Amino acid sequence: MDTRTAHALIRFGLGRRGADPLPGDPAAWLHRQLQGPDPANFADLPATPQALSVLREQREAEKRDPNSLGRPRPVQVLFRTDAAAQLANAIDTPAPFRERLVWFWTNHFTVSLRQGGTAAVIGPFIREAIRPHVTGRFADMLLAVMRHPAMLMYLDQAGSVGPDSLAGQRQHRGLNENLARECMELHTVTPAAGYTQADVTAFARVLTGWSIELRTETPGMVFRPNAHEPGTQTVMGHEFPPGEAGGVAALMFLASYPTTHRNLAAKLVRHFVADDPPPDAVRRIEGVLRDSDGDLGAASAALIDLAQAWQPLTKLRSPQDYVIAAIRALALPDELRPDVLGVMGMLGQPLWNAPLPNGWPDRAADWAGPEELLRRADWAFGVSARAADADPVALAEANLGPLLRPATLAAMQHAGSRRDAMTLLLSSPEFMRR
Amino acid sequence: MRLTRRAALLGLTAAWSLGGPLGRASLALAAAPTDKRFVVVILRGALDGMAAVVPYGDPGLATWRAELIPGAPGTEDGMLDLGGFYGLHPGLAGLHTLYAAGELLPVHAVAGSYRSRSHFEAQDYLESGADHRMTSGWLNRVVSVLPVGEAGHSPGGPALAVGMAMPLLLRGPATVGSWAPQNFGTPAPDLYARLASLNEADPITGPAIREGLRERGFSTEVLSNTTVDPKQRYAFPSLAAAAGRMLAAADGPRIAALEIGGWDTHAGQAKRLNFPLQQLSTGLLALRVGLGDAWRSTAVLVMTEFGRTVRVNGTNGTDHGTGTIAFVLGGAVAGGRVMANWPGLAQANLFEDRDLQPTLDLRAVAKGLLAQHLGLPPPALARVFPDSDAASPARGLIRA
Numbered sequence A: 001m002d003t004r005t006a007h008a009l010i011r012f013g014l015g016r017r018g019a020d021p022l023p024g025d026p027a028a029w030l031h032r033q034l035q036g037p038d039p040a041n042f043a044d045l046p047a048t049p050q051a052l053s054v055l056r057e058q059r060e061a062e063k064r065d066p067n068s069l070g071r072p073r074p075v076q077v078l079f080r081t082d083a084a085a086q087l088a089n090a091i092d093t094p095a096p097f098r099e100r101l102v103w104f105w106t107n108h109f110t111v112s113l114r115q116g117g118t119a120a121v122i123g124p125f126i127r128e129a130i131r132p133h134v135t136g137r138f139a140d141m142l143l144a145v146m147r148h149p150a151m152l153m154y155l156d157q158a159g160s161v162g163p164d165s166l167a168g169q170r171q172h173r174g175l176n177e178n179l180a181r182e183c184m185e186l187h188t189v190t191p192a193a194g195y196t197q198a199d200v201t202a203f204a205r206v207l208t209g210w211s212i213e214l215r216t217e218t219p220g221m222v223f224r225p226n227a228h229e230p231g232t233q234t235v236m237g238h239e240f241p242p243g244e245a246g247g248v249a250a251l252m253f254l255a256s257y258p259t260t261h262r263n264l265a266a267k268l269v270r271h272f273v274a275d276d277p278p279p280d281a282v283r284r285i286e287g288v289l290r291d292s293d294g295d296l297g298a299a300s301a302a303l304i305d306l307a308q309a310w311q312p313l314t315k316l317r318s319p320q321d322y323v324i325a326a327i328r329a330l331a332l333p334d335e336l337r338p339d340v341l342g343v344m345g346m347l348g349q350p351l352w353n354a355p356l357p358n359g360w361p362d363r364a365a366d367w368a369g370p371e372e373l374l375r376r377a378d379w380a381f382g383v384s385a386r387a388a389d390a391d392p393v394a395l396a397e398a399n400l401g402p403l404l405r406p407a408t409l410a411a412m413q414h415a416g417s418r419r420d421a422m423t424l425l426l427s428s429p430e431f432m433r434r
Numbered sequence B: 001m002r003l004t005r006r007a008a009l010l011g012l013t014a015a016w017s018l019g020g021p022l023g024r025a026s027l028a029l030a031a032a033p034t035d036k037r038f039v040v041v042i043l044r045g046a047l048d049g050m051a052a053v054v055p056y057g058d059p060g061l062a063t064w065r066a067e068l069i070p071g072a073p074g075t076e077d078g079m080l081d082l083g084g085f086y087g088l089h090p091g092l093a094g095l096h097t098l099y100a101a102g103e104l105l106p107v108h109a110v111a112g113s114y115r116s117r118s119h120f121e122a123q124d125y126l127e128s129g130a131d132h133r134m135t136s137g138w139l140n141r142v143v144s145v146l147p148v149g150e151a152g153h154s155p156g157g158p159a160l161a162v163g164m165a166m167p168l169l170l171r172g173p174a175t176v177g178s179w180a181p182q183n184f185g186t187p188a189p190d191l192y193a194r195l196a197s198l199n200e201a202d203p204i205t206g207p208a209i210r211e212g213l214r215e216r217g218f219s220t221e222v223l224s225n226t227t228v229d230p231k232q233r234y235a236f237p238s239l240a241a242a243a244g245r246m247l248a249a250a251d252g253p254r255i256a257a258l259e260i261g262g263w264d265t266h267a268g269q270a271k272r273l274n275f276p277l278q279q280l281s282t283g284l285l286a287l288r289v290g291l292g293d294a295w296r297s298t299a300v301l302v303m304t305e306f307g308r309t310v311r312v313n314g315t316n317g318t319d320h321g322t323g324t325i326a327f328v329l330g331g332a333v334a335g336g337r338v339m340a341n342w343p344g345l346a347q348a349n350l351f352e353d354r355d356l357q358p359t360l361d362l363r364a365v366a367k368g369l370l371a372q373h374l375g376l377p378p379p380a381l382a383r384v385f386p387d388s389d390a391a392s393p394a395r396g397l398i399r400a
Helices: A003-010 A026-032 A048-066 A074-092 A097-110 A122-133 A139-145 A151-152 A165-170 A178-187 A197-207 A243-253 A260-273 A279-292 A294-305 A318-329 A340-346 A370-387 A391-405 A406-413 A418-426 B004-015 B061-068 B091-102 B119-128 B138-145 B189-199 B205-213 B230-234 B236-248 B273-297 B364-373 B378-384
Strands: A210-213 A220-223 A234-237 A238-239 B037-043 B102-113 B159-162 B177-179 B255-260 B298-306 B324-329
Touching: A003 A026, A026 A294, A048 A122, A048 A151, A048 A220, A074 A097, A074 A122, A074 A318, A074 A340, A097 A260, A097 A294, A097 A418, A122 A139, A122 A151, A122 B061, A139 A151, A139 A178, A151 A210, A151 A220, A178 A197, A178 A243, A197 A234, A197 A243, A234 A243, A238 A243, A238 A406, A260 A279, A260 A294, A279 A294, A294 B364, A318 A340, A318 A370, A318 A391, A318 A418, A318 B364, A340 A370, A370 A418, A370 B189, A370 B205, A391 A406, A391 A418, A406 A418, A406 B189, A418 B159, A418 B189, B037 B119, B037 B273, B091 B102, B091 B273, B091 B324, B102 B364, B119 B138, B138 B159, B138 B255, B138 B378, B159 B230, B236 B255, B236 B273, B255 B273, B273 B298, B298 B364, B324 B364, B364 B378
Parallel strands: B037 B255, B037 B298, B159 B177, B159 B255
Antiparallel strands: A210 A220, A234 A238, B102 B324, B298 B324
16 A cells, blocks of 8 residues: 555545555545445435424324323434434545545534434434535535524524514514624634624524425425514625525525635645645635535545645544554444444444534644543454454554654564554554544 | 343443444343343542542541541532532532432441451452351342333343443343443553554654653652552543443443542542542433433432541541441432431540441442332342341332
């Protein structure tokens, strides 16, 4: 394995899986992963309307009798099944760069379990609003996200009512700015755009009526004219007409705003290149987004072509990347795989459970807590027991190639057991990097 | 299907926590013969009962151990009041919420029937339920006197030891399962030392791992000392949470035992107790969370092998003593009060002029729980605790 291949596998991917064949041309292998639709197949998993039906039925059953449902409850089953399928896909995928992009955009548009009762729909959200758009237009992804019940529930949009709308007048209800604010601050233009509170409020008015309906045969997102604030709204100097179309227009405006492109470029470069993104690399990706009208496939391809993307690895793997990379490295068969969901929680990154809407952090300092890293070592020790038949040195060389340091190799060779040797590999600084 | 107990339960846990392709192993445990849950937590190392539940209303207390008394109730980081005479150690703040909910019943000045001050003997006796070591533990005998469930025993049995080892408490003729998280084992100190050295020069992982080991109480010297056992210090809350989830399952076990160490506070007690007390408190709340609705039909007995000296020793710690605290807690428990026949701390009242005088036999507490919570009749109680006629079941432990 040469260094470029190792970087393609580790920086852009999820680490080599066992002794899988190596790509002949690493850059071409990455580019190919951006072609065509998402290769992941989740045909057996429920779509959002089915998931919302399960949620509705569970709520109704619990309303009738709080003890009528056994454990785990149907929504928990949905969540676990979806989580297991998407984690298994990450471990087994032949297109790990594509998968990394999915998780990157999932984190950019964080929907967390922590509020909004989203457990039933986070999985469908990723499959429906994120995966189809990872190599498409950012505006399309933004629209799909903002119209998805998961986001409408997570950031309280479903209950936001225009104060002067019919519903607002009748029920004395009003705005909830949460989604509007986070959309501007985190998903699109960022405070660098210089917007004011009045812009946030106006955008919140634009989005009134974007809600969900559970009581129909195919529950999902609805636009409620009765809850929509009448009149034209001005957001960041642009006027948007009333009605559902006004919200779509506002999102298109925000999606293509210059600071949005800069925000996305900086986040992509930080994720794939370095904690402190090199300014020229950011400018390059920003330019691609601007010139391609927000084509995320083109921006991803441009990442591969950055000279900085082939420099020595400095990023620290997040717990999620770390666990998946380790299981791939050990090539554990299904029945020996650890409970990834539980492990991620133990290592400090419980799946789809970010504390706040800004998602999980993306700098080494955020993941390099002493106890967190020791827990990785503890977990490495545990999981190493499951790979008792593997040759640790051969596995290390197959996984890291030229990135394996002589010191790590020597420590592994002097280890008292295969398990200890494997623990040292998985706890080595080079395995922690991506 | 014949699985080893541990493997079976590992599979079970994996299936619960994930389901689907990543955890397709599964196991159905047979119906248990009761819907009541009973959990025993062993505090190994002898908890100072008067540090955990401080009899601050006793005028003698400050004469013996002023330096070990936390701040008064109502002060910052002070005790949490338990009715005007006793105060809960601030490290047990989580338990105070249970007290307020009427679900925590501290039982003070309690001791087993033995008078050993050896940890290892006393733990054997505590778990045997006698004043000598038996070949089975009293909780195992509880399992054998419970009626068998409709579908018979599951491979794991209706009881479960949570942790790496099977404690004597649960050993015996009745089949009992044991469960430990897949990652329960931790590297030996020497392996920690080697992986620390591997990371030493790294600007990110090097300092973090060094600090992590320091925080975990490893100094450079003890890295090569194999007696340090970090799992004892780190695992309890997650074990308790897992135990709760397993006990809550409709087809899961009904009886479980856990343990947590760190109580042998011979030096610097005030500081050293904070961590294990917080772990205990956090873990018991995690147990409750794991149990969910089943908490309502749960009783937990937290017990330790003996108490510690009333006087502070020369290193601001306490030495092995006699009378101590036990905790009874759970949704089924008639708590919100302290149960004690308080012996007083006047010198004449101390046991052998050094220890808290025990006024209640721990077996009476256990028997009271078994009778009122699990419905064991007197002959069954006599099998569980042989020769315990003198310790008649304590009354009023369980809500009517």
